[in-house]
Amino acid sequence: MAVYTDIAEDELDELLRQYNVGDALSLKGIAEGVENSNFLLHTDVGSYILTLYEKRVNKDDLPFFLGLMEHLAKNDFVSPSPILTKQGNSLTEVADRPAAIIEFLEGRSIKRITPGHCALLGDSLAKLHLAAEDFDLKRPNALSIGSWRPLFESCLVDKSHPALKVAEIKEIEEELTCLEKNWPTSLPLGVIHADLFPDNIFFLSEQVSGVIDYYFACNDFLAYDIAICLNAWCFESDASFNITKARKLLSGYRAIRDISEAELAALPYLCRGAALRFYLTRLYDWINQIDGALVKPKNPLEYLKKLRFLKDVETVAAYGIE
Amino acid sequence: MAVYTDIAEDELDELLRQYNVGDALSLKGIAEGVENSNFLLHTDVGSYILTLYEKRVNKDDLPFFLGLMEHLAKNDFVSPSPILTKQGNSLTEVADRPAAIIEFLEGRSIKRITPGHCALLGDSLAKLHLAAEDFDLKRPNALSIGSWRPLFESCLVDKSHPALKVAEIKEIEEELTCLEKNWPTSLPLGVIHADLFPDNIFFLSEQVSGVIDYYFACNDFLAYDIAICLNAWCFESDASFNITKARKLLSGYRAIRDISEAELAALPYLCRGAALRFYLTRLYDWINQIDGALVKPKNPLEYLKKLRFLKDVETVAAYGIE
Numbered sequence: 324m325a326v327y328t329d330i331a332e333d334e335l336d337e338l339l340r341q342y343n344v345g346d347a348l349s350l351k352g353i354a355e356g357v358e359n360s361n362f363l364l365h366t367d368v369g370s371y372i373l374t375l376y377e378k379r380v381n382k383d384d385l386p387f388f389l390g391l392m393e394h395l396a397k398n399d400f401v402s403p404s405p406i407l408t409k410q411g412n413s414l415t416e417v418a419d420r421p422a423a424i425i426e427f428l429e430g431r432s433i434k435r436i437t438p439g440h441c442a443l444l445g446d447s448l449a450k451l452h453l454a455a456e457d458f459d460l461k462r463p464n465a466l467s468i469g470s471w472r473p474l475f476e477s478c479l480v481d482k483s484h485p486a487l488k489v490a491e492i493k494e495i496e497e498e499l500t501c502l503e504k505n506w507p508t509s510l511p512l513g514v515i516h517a518d519l520f521p522d523n524i525f526f527l528s529e530q531v532s533g534v535i536d537y538y539f540a541c542n543d544f545l546a547y548d549i550a551i552c553l554n555a556w557c558f559e560s561d562a563s564f565n566i567t568k569a570r571k572l573l574s575g576y577r578a579i580r581d582i583s584e585a586e587l588a589a590l591p592y593l594c595r596g597a598a599l600r601f602y603l604t605r606l607y608d609w610i611n612q613i614d615g616a617l618v619k620p621k622n623p624l625e626y627l628k629k630l631r632f633l634k635d636v637e638t639v640a641a642y643g644i645e
Numbered sequence: 646m647a648v649y650t651d652i653a654e655d656e657l658d659e660l661l662r663q664y665n666v667g668d669a670l671s672l673k674g675i676a677e678g679v680e681n682s683n684f685l686l687h688t689d690v691g692s693y694i695l696t697l698y699e700k701r702v703n704k705d706d707l708p709f710f711l712g713l714m715e716h717l718a719k720n721d722f723v724s725p726s727p728i729l730t731k732q733g734n735s736l737t738e739v740a741d742r743p744a745a746i747i748e749f750l751e752g753r754s755i756k757r758i759t760p761g762h763c764a765l766l767g768d769s770l771a772k773l774h775l776a777a778e779d780f781d782l783k784r785p786n787a788l789s790i791g792s793w794r795p796l797f798e799s800c801l802v803d804k805s806h807p808a809l810k811v812a813e814i815k816e817i818e819e820e821l822t823c824l825e826k827n828w829p830t831s832l833p834l835g836v837i838h839a840d841l842f843p844d845n846i847f848f849l850s851e852q853v854s855g856v857i858d859y860y861f862a863c864n865d866f867l868a869y870d871i872a873i874c875l876n877a878w879c880f881e882s883d884a885s886f887n888i889t890k891a892r893k894l895l896s897g898y899r900a901i902r903d904i905s906e907a908e909l910a911a912l913p914y915l916c917r918g919a920a921l922r923f924y925l926t927r928l929y930d931w932i933n934q935i936d937g938a939l940v941k942p943k944n945p946l947e948y949l950k951k952l953r954f955l956k957d958v959e960t961v962a963a964y965g966i967e
Contacts, residue, residue: 331756332848348751348849351685352676363673363685365692365751429670429687434653526654527670 328360328375330418338417341408342424344368355522358538360420363427370427371406375420380538382421387462388537389413389423391455391514396426400454401447401533403428430525430532438571440526441556445575447531448519448552452545452580455514464517464541466600468506472499474603478610486609491627495599498630502596507544507589515548516540520555546586549576550593553642554601554629562628570643587644591636598633602626650682650697652740660739663730664746666690677844680860682742685749692749693728697742702860704743709784710859711735711745713777713836718748720776723769723855725750752847752854760893762848763878767897769853770841770874774867774902777836786839786863788922790828794821796925800932808931813949817921820952824918829866829911837870838862842877868908871898872915875964876923876951884950892965909966913958920955924948 335347345368355361360375376385389405393413396404403426405413415422433440475495479487516523518539525533549572557568576582605623612620636642657669667690677683682697698707711727715735718726725748727735737744755762797817801809838845840861847855871894879890898904927945934942958964 329756332753333757335753347753349847350753351673353685354674354676363675370687431654431657431669431672434651435655525671 328377328418328420330362330373330375334417338373338415338422338424339366341410341415342406343409344371344406344424356536356538364424372403372425372427373417373422374425375418375422377420380421384462384538385414385421385423387460388540390460391458391537391540392425394458395451395454398454400450401428401531402451402537403533403535428525428533428535430527432522432524433526434521436521436556436568438565438567439529440521441568442571442575443526443529443531444519444524444552444556445572445577446579447524447534448516448548449576449579451516451534452513452548458514462541464515464543466517466539466604467541467543467547468502468596471596471599471603472503474607475499478603478606481610484610486606486623494627495602498595498599498634502592502599505592506596507585507592510544510546510586510589511583512542513545514540515543515545515551517543517548517551519548519552544586544589544593545580546582546589547593547597549573549582549586550590550597551601553590553594554597554626554633557642558629558632562625562632564632564641566641566643569641573639573642573644587639590639590642591633594636595630595633598626598630602630650699650740650742652684652695652697656739660695660737660744660746661688663732663737664728665731666693666728666746678858678860686746694725694747694749695739695744696747697740697744699742702743706784706860707736707743707745709782710862712782713780713859713862714747716780717773717776722772722776723750723853724773724859725855725857750847750855750857752849754844754846755848756843758843758878758890760887760889761851762843763890764893764897765848765851765853766841766846766874766878767894767899768901769846769856770838770870771898771901773838773856774835774870780836784863786837786865788839788861788926789863789865789869790824790918793918793921793925794825796929797821800925800928803932806932808928808945817924820917820921820956824914824921827914828918829907829914832866832868832908832911833905834864835867836862837865837867837873839865839870839873841870841874866908866911866915867902868904868911869915869919871895871904871908872912872919873923875912875916876919876948876955879964880951880954884947884954886954886963888963888965895961895964895966909961912961912964913955916958917952917955920948920952924952 339347345366348365348367351363353361353363358379359377362373364371364373392402393405395402406424407413408415413423523536524531552572553569557565559565602623605621608620609623661669667688670687673685675683675685680701681699684695686693686695714724715727717724728746729735730737735745845858846853874894875891879887881887924945927943930942931945
């Protein structure tokens, strides 16, 4: 939820002249996307999202992200498609920032998640994994297990920071060591969304109408994406785990793509890892708040509570399936 | 620029059932309006603004604000019109807050102001004053001169606050006393917008396509509205005063509504007062930042600099007219 950069009217007009999208009627900064500036653009042709990539996004990754969206849309997945310029490019520049104009998908993200939404999520996640199968660009997961220890250490530079309590440092340290020892090494790989939180799925008429925000997408274990979703969608606000939602998510997924025995067996550790990853990035953002950002960092504590539940899970039976 | 309140999907559906605006397709929180939560709503019928009134807005004032918008729109002024429910009401409720659905006006607010924009602003401001002439609700200006001393005193509760330097306290104190002594008492009265900053005017095809945000509108001297606009539109970012812009603004206004000799003579004090009003409210907001607001308070210093320029202005000749 961020709008960082203002766009002057002549800059916008100049940008739009590179495209076949008509003339600008209005441009509203929207509270969507944490890493970028996002605008809802109305032109005399239609509605679009204009995204400006702020400095937290590595420019070298943009061809992967935009190429993936284009690939998914071409393969009938509900990803918004980047609009190409008259020259055939998806990546342009405005207000001194890399920018892209992207198809606007109608639909609403859901605040009150039901098991039915989790079933639709599972279905979409599996379809995404299959639709991305023959995408030929690669991007390693910069936020996978190898990054967690350095990230944690960078959070500890100022040990007196109120976000860090001594007991939690020890707890996280032990969890890191445990995960480094037990992290799976040979599971099916593919392109994962890696951030498929409720904000990033639109529903319309009880169907998924859009999956957005591919700016963490990368190559990793497909089952790690399932783990991220289990953590993001199946806990209630009091940190209790809703096994019905988990079962629906997994069965929705399995109806489209099978989950192997090895993937099922690895899920408990993958969920712990996914919880630790979001705990650590939120902790880092909490400690290093960006000045001028129109976004309040998310409290890392939510993911510490989830992690504490997940540490006691030994098999996928806890997620409602055998 | 604020989005404070989330709306659950069933709450929105229930709200829309009260209107003839079709079914919701999407709802995006937009970075517009400081006091309220604003959303751009797409339905299968069209685009609308959904505004939720947060606690800083007095609910008793809403009939004035919404009635004024409706009155202006009916009198062919470019105000968005509140959409009426099937029962004929402009004011409803959602997410435990008073709410209104308002016509969406295309157009873009301007970042790079030219003298031409100032001429169009003057034209629109005068048209607003005339269109509101026979609006029959009244609302005193809660932020006029009588409020400034108590507001300033409430800023001084903690004199050690870094926003307050000793010299500035003395300077503001003297300005307050001077304005209280010299404030005009008998100028033409009417409904004023009272917050017609560049954010609140949309331009399209080099015409004004919309004037929005009536949530400071009230009854006061019409010329005080001109003063607010001179301050907001005619200073450059280095606090230098652009006399060409001022002349264009005033001549644009006068082409529609005459400015009397008494109004012209009062403008220097009105401008100082308008600068002090925005300095004080910004100072107050700077000292009392709202937790959770997605808005960075505006620096009051901008208006102190303007005030220092305006104190040396004795006649309207400084604004480029005789």
